Amino acid sequence: MTKPQDGKEGKEKLRVYEYAKSLNMSSKEIITILKRLDTPVNNHMSVMESGMVSKVEGFFRDIKANAAAKRAQGGQQAGTSSARQTEKRPEQQGVHTIPRQEQTQQPNQQDRQVTMNTTSNNSSSNGTQRTSQGGSRGGQGGGQGRPAGQGGGQGRPQGQGGGQGRPAGQGGGQGRPAGQGGGQGRPAGQGGGQGRPAGQGGGYGGNRPGGQGGGQGRPAGQGGGYGGNRPGGQGGGPGRPAGQGGGYGGSRPAGQAAGAGTASRGESRSTAPAPRTFGDNKPAGGGQRDFSRSGTGGGAGRSGGPGGQGGNRRGGGKPGGQGGRFDDRGGNFRSRGKNGRGGKSSQPQRDKIDNTPKKIIVRGSMTVGELAKLLHKDASEVIKKLIFLGVMATINQELDIETIQLVASEFKVEEVEVKIPVEEDDFETVEEKDEEESLVSRAPVVTIMGHVDHGKTTLLDAIRSTNVTSGEAGGITQHIGAYQVEINQKKITFLDTPGHEAFTMMRARGAEVTDITIIVVAADDGVMPQTVEAINHAKAAKVPIIVAVNKIDKPDANPDTIKQELTKYELVPEEWGGDTIFVNVSAKQRTNLEELLEMILLVAEVNDYKANPNKRARGTVLEAELDKGKGPVARVLVQHGTLKIGDAFVAGNTFGRVRAMINDKGRRLKEADPSTPVEITGLTEVPQAGDPFMVFEDERKARAISERRSIKQRQSEMGANSRVTLDDLYKHIKEGEIKDLNVIIKADVQGSLEALRGSLEKIEVEGVRVKSIHNGVGAITESDIALASASNAIVIGFNVRPESQAAVAAEQEKVDVRLHNIIYNVIEEIEQAMKGMLDPIFKEVVTGHAEVRNLFKVSKVGTIAGCMITDGKISRSAEARVIRGGIVVHQGKIDTLKRFKDDVKEVSQGYECGITLEKFNDIQEGDIIEGFVQEKVER
Numbered sequence: 001m002t003k004p005q006d007g008k009e010g011k012e013k014l015r016v017y018e019y020a021k022s023l024n025m026s027s028k029e030i031i032t033i034l035k036r037l038d039t040p041v042n043n044h045m046s047v048m049e050s051g052m053v054s055k056v057e058g059f060f061r062d063i064k065a066n067a068a069a070k071r072a073q074g075g076q077q078a079g080t081s082s083a084r085q086t087e088k089r090p091e092q093q094g095v096h097t098i099p100r101q102e103q104t105q106q107p108n109q110q111d112r113q114v115t116m117n118t119t120s121n122n123s124s125s126n127g128t129q130r131t132s133q134g135g136s137r138g139g140q141g142g143g144q145g146r147p148a149g150q151g152g153g154q155g156r157p158q159g160q161g162g163g164q165g166r167p168a169g170q171g172g173g174q175g176r177p178a179g180q181g182g183g184q185g186r187p188a189g190q191g192g193g194q195g196r197p198a199g200q201g202g203g204y205g206g207n208r209p210g211g212q213g214g215g216q217g218r219p220a221g222q223g224g225g226y227g228g229n230r231p232g233g234q235g236g237g238p239g240r241p242a243g244q245g246g247g248y249g250g251s252r253p254a255g256q257a258a259g260a261g262t263a264s265r266g267e268s269r270s271t272a273p274a275p276r277t278f279g280d281n282k283p284a285g286g287g288q289r290d291f292s293r294s295g296t297g298g299g300a301g302r303s304g305g306p307g308g309q310g311g312n313r314r315g316g317g318k319p320g321g322q323g324g325r326f327d328d329r330g331g332n333f334r335s336r337g338k339n340g341r342g343g344k345s346s347q348p349q350r351d352k353i354d355n356t357p358k359k360i361i362v363r364g365s366m367t368v369g370e371l372a373k374l375l376h377k378d379a380s381e382v383i384k385k386l387i388f389l390g391v392m393a394t395i396n397q398e399l400d401i402e403t404i405q406l407v408a409s410e411f412k413v414e415e416v417e418v419k420i421p422v423e424e425d426d427f428e429t430v431e432e433k434d435e436e437e438s439l440v441s442r443a444p445v446v447t448i449m450g451h452v453d454h455g456k457t458t459l460l461d462a463i464r465s466t467n468v469t470s471g472e473a474g475g476i477t478q479h480i481g482a483y484q485v486e487i488n489q490k491k492i493t494f495l496d497t498p499g500h501e502a503f504t505m506m507r508a509r510g511a512e513v514t515d516i517t518i519i520v521v522a523a524d525d526g527v528m529p530q531t532v533e534a535i536n537h538a539k540a541a542k543v544p545i546i547v548a549v550n551k552i553d554k555p556d557a558n559p560d561t562i563k564q565e566l567t568k569y570e571l572v573p574e575e576w577g578g579d580t581i582f583v584n585v586s587a588k589q590r591t592n593l594e595e596l597l598e599m600i601l602l603v604a605e606v607n608d609y610k611a612n613p614n615k616r617a618r619g620t621v622l623e624a625e626l627d628k629g630k631g632p633v634a635r636v637l638v639q640h641g642t643l644k645i646g647d648a649f650v651a652g653n654t655f656g657r658v659r660a661m662i663n664d665k666g667r668r669l670k671e672a673d674p675s676t677p678v679e680i681t682g683l684t685e686v687p688q689a690g691d692p693f694m695v696f697e698d699e700r701k702a703r704a705i706s707e708r709r710s711i712k713q714r715q716s717e718m719g720a721n722s723r724v725t726l727d728d729l730y731k732h733i734k735e736g737e738i739k740d741l742n743v744i745i746k747a748d749v750q751g752s753l754e755a756l757r758g759s760l761e762k763i764e765v766e767g768v769r770v771k772s773i774h775n776g777v778g779a780i781t782e783s784d785i786a787l788a789s790a791s792n793a794i795v796i797g798f799n800v801r802p803e804s805q806a807a808v809a810a811e812q813e814k815v816d817v818r819l820h821n822i823i824y825n826v827i828e829e830i831e832q833a834m835k836g837m838l839d840p841i842f843k844e845v846v847t848g849h850a851e852v853r854n855l856f857k858v859s860k861v862g863t864i865a866g867c868m869i870t871d872g873k874i875s876r877s878a879e880a881r882v883i884r885g886g887i888v889v890h891q892g893k894i895d896t897l898k899r900f901k902d903d904v905k906e907v908s909q910g911y912e913c914g915i916t917l918e919k920f921n922d923i924q925e926g927d928i929i930e931g932f933v934q935e936k937v938e939r
């Protein structure tokens, strides 16, 4: 204790708060002590004169002396453990450190307490911990001693006590439950009397005259410490948090009750040692139990203790007191209180309203501080509870949901609703599970795909205008990336960017927007390459296909040929025993469009597309642009929930608040439910097509998330490639990430394409097979790369090359493109990769250069090149190439490398050496010998 003081003494104008801080106490505690010492100060800003400091010091010394005296008396009983403790606590530890140290140092006590705990019903672990403390302080604690020890023990988490000071107290509080036992256990007076073995009680009691009696007298609980001192168990006793109380208690004259209480805490911490000492001492005769009892007395103290804190604050001080907190901890307190006459009688009971919420909603881990706020508690109370639960936490420590639930139940919260939060930063990856009953049918979302000029746009326009003219005045439609039509009172949403490029781009970006695809095939043209691509893209996305055989108005239209051709792609019409719906239409003449729409509804009905409209909206950005008038606009398809004006949202890496919404008919909407496409304004930047969209509670959060997403994206762009490549294929297989190796095969002629596909599909390694998701004749196109990217596939080019755009796309998307001209090599490469046996890759690293300055011809040896190493170094084991006038004239191994007559392993820059090369004597002056090695590159 002197330490901090000393430190401060040198300082001019040491203020109360500074001094308190140096002792890890509160200003109030110091003020209380000073008052007690008849040296009142006004407030925490008052100057501590040196006399005051020494008075306080003296006060602490007295406590220690008392403790020592008690120790002397009861030390025997204290047993070895206490002895150890004592030894371990050098006085200097100072207020702050002691408590903590004690924590760690008190195994013995723990043991003891464990014994005490027998009665305790608290969780043993806690019990143990606390107990130990209890024990210690408790000495007083002992007091707390509360029977069971728990009380005591638990009550104060030791260290904490120390550290937190109060917590301890509280701990005590809780502890008490047991305590009560204690409290009750001992009949008040008895408690005291009995409880404390003379000595102990003594501890405190000893010091204090009569008081003690009182103290003991005090109803059980009151803190022995205090109790002792304070007569009547006054409030004082109770007031103080147990352990602490003890410490102070002793010092303080009765009455101080609350004040003391506080002080006690302080002290407890500061003085903690003392109390403990006491505790230890006390046991003396009493053994643990005695402690307990005394503790009880102490207990009360604690109760008081808590009170102390509480007391002061919450009225905990009051024995029973117990305000909310006490309550939490238990009736014990109260019980004590009850028993404890003093407590009750002397202190007016301040009832604390228990404002603990009955129900809390937890959305994930939170800090101790946040949890405390949620529970309407002080962080210190939560920390105390945690300590009882065996968790040492600070206010900023994150608690997982399980711990939060435990703490909440400790506070008697009746219901903890855990709402697992969406992984907010990566919200698109989280699938929200909705209760079946919350789901409502939604419109299917349809994409039209097909070969060039087969009539996709005409069909889309025909469907839209048919619908518009029938349902909308004026027939004006807006291009917002998608539109809705209504047939038989049911809606269908069409994405109005036809073609599989947009479709696959969305998929590549992780957006699963389409429910149904319509493959348009012109009846006069037949199945064309892009028809096949479209089919493969739809299949890769596992989306149902409806075939619209278009242009049936044309004289040369032959729908049956189309059906026939499509059977090759597993699209077999129902009338032929398959399950693919074919509808013959004429987009131009608007023939059979209704039937097509009905078929879409049929497929939708079978697949029963549903969404929950009653939650925050999620969706996908279909298009976005910077509009001169409106600023950034995004056309969004709402897929879940309902989007409302004013909603704050994140779209990709951008955020905003919905300022205005219009639908495809140009109408302003206030709300948009699932499957509704809307154009929204209110963004801060332009997102990208395919970006995920989601509403958040407020704009601040949306902004934070969008910022984190931007950072993450930049990082991932710099970093890794998550696509499958042959090089890391085996790893993916091993990790079970890959069930099929998707490949896209492009070849120069159909024959080799078929041969290659046949051979590849026969490969099977560890249950993994090659699956050709798309193949075709011709160059590798951008679309192939998009499909590969969306389907995590490898592209194999046989005698073909990627188009320049495709090469760029492959680079960007990190798609592995393998080019070959020998079928066997393709098969072998894929097989080896699947077996994880790809040959290691080597990289050439040039180590240095030597300039040939002289030549020495030696018979039987050959030509020795007298060289100067001009940069780097040349190693004997390196390979070398001879460069003459910029041209490599030889490449081979170094035969000998000498400095003077000695063989050396390597020669560095600036040194001369003699080099001979294996199987090469035609060296000339002026040649450069370049040394290089092959280094293995990690795949």
Ligand SMILES: Nc1nc2c(ncn2[C@@H]2O[C@H](COP(=O)(O)OP(=O)(O)OP(=O)(O)O)[C@@H](O)[C@H]2O)c(=O)[nH]1
Pocket: 450, 451, 452, 453, 454, 455, 456, 457, 458, 459, 498, 550, 551, 552, 553, 554, 585, 586, 587, 588, 589
């Ligand atoms: N006779 C006839 N012509 C049609 C029909 N549908 C589309 N066409 C014509 O086919 C041509 C191509 O139609 P689009 O709708 O532009 O075809 P697309 O598939 O969208 O073409 P891209 O946008 O280039 O992929 C146009 O001249 C249309 O008028 C139809 O049902 N009957």
